[in-house]
Amino acid sequence: MPSSGPAELDAAGITDPALRAAYTTCRGLNARYGRTYFLATRLLPAARRPAVHALYGFARYADEIVDDLDDDSPVAERATRLDALDAALAGALAGEPPEEPVLIALADTAGRYRIPTAHFTDFMTSMRMDTEVTEYATFDELGVYVHGSAAVIGLQMLPVLGTVVPVAEAEGPAAALGVAFQLTNFLRDVGEDLDRGRVYLPTEELAAFGVDRELLLWCRRTRRPDPRVRRALAHLVAHTQAVYRRAEAGLAMLEPVSRACVRCAFRLYRDILDEIAAADYDVLHRRVAVSPSRRAAVAIPGLARALTARARRSPAPLGRPVRRPSAAPGA
Known part of the structure; x- marks a missing residue:
């Protein structure tokens, strides 16, 4: 377990x-499972980091219920656990003292930053889809899932990061960035997702290149590449790059003290796509990663920019803590 970050809490x-x-x-969940995300969070002012850890921690906790490969619980049991979490979440956001x-x-973060309850309920809807849906035919169908699993994460983050434009103006790029991160994960983790019985890459897009689930499973099992899979993944990487381009305009909409953090995450996640291409799209049996040296090359200049921004302008005041998060708009 990493240091508890008492200075951040103070x-x-x-x-x-x-x-x-x-x-x-x-914070421990973020440091353990979200290395890129955790590194980027270090570029935020200390007072804002706990909220990011809380948002990540909850998302990871829910995700583990449906995705833990070491847990061989039946799907119905996982769905029941999700229902219990959903009920506990609703109670917590309504002001009932939670146990988890x-x-x-x-609940504390949602109250402090007035994060709309809908962003959390939409997230839980997508988590429940993971117990019911094993593949998506088109990007439109997948979009229903990634709205709750990814786009709303960007929307949850906006009140914590702060904006220099009306929040509504920044919501589109923020949602797009969440989707870009998620699509990147799908491409990086396609083999692991197959082990869970799921294919998140749109099947109609794959079929256009002669790829189906059986071919993906064959590549995973034999550890051998296939040119059809390579072409399909290259196409999907190009699609994801286009989503990053749509999201990039939102970086300048954030408060200066938050930009280095999001730009760091933006660059490191986008670099995963470059690593996939560098591996010649042979990722069915292994998980590509950005090297530690590349992480440092992005994070260190980002830290310098973050410190400069903090020196020029104090962070915006934090949301006032409230005991009943249900007072937040959208609750």
């Missing part, structure tokens, strides 16, 4: 011991 005005412990749990640490931290 900066955020989080003093209650139970609440500090809950945020520490979320990730919900304690999430």
Whole structure:
């Protein structure tokens, strides 16, 4: 478990011991499972980091219910656990004291930053889809899933990051960036997702190149590439690059003290696509990753920009803590 980041909690005005412990749990989840995301978060002002950890921690907690490869629970059991989490989430956002640490931290963050409840309920809808749907025919069908699993993550983050334009203007690019990150994950993790019985790459897009689930499984099982798969993945990487281009305009819409963080995540996640191409799209049996040296090359200049922005302008005031997150708009 990494350091609990007491300075971050102090900066955020989080003093209650139970609440500090809950945020520490979320920080640990972020550091363990979201290396790129955690590294980028270090570029934010300390007072804003706990909220990002809370949002990530909750998303990871829910995702593990449906995606943990070491858990051989039947799908119906996982769906039941999701239902229980959904009910606990609704209660927490309505002001009922939750027991689960990730919900304690999430409810506090939602209240502090007035994050609309709909963003969390949409997320849970997509998590439930993972227990019911194993493939998507088109990008339009996949879009229903990624709205809740990814686009709303960008929307949840906006109040924490702050904007220099009306929030509504920044929502489109923020949602697009969440989708770009998710599509990148789908391309990187296609083999692992096959092991879970799912194909997130649109089947009609794959079929245009002569690829189906059986061919993907064959490549995964034999550890051998196939030119049809290579061409299909190249096409989907190009599609994802276009989503990044749509999202990029949103970087300048963020408060200056937040831009280095999001730009770092933007560049490192986009670099995963370059790693996939560098591997000649042979990713069915292995997981590509951005090298530590590349991470440092992006993060260190980002830190310099972040420190300069903080020196020029103090962070925007934090949302006022409230005891009943249901007071937030959209609740």
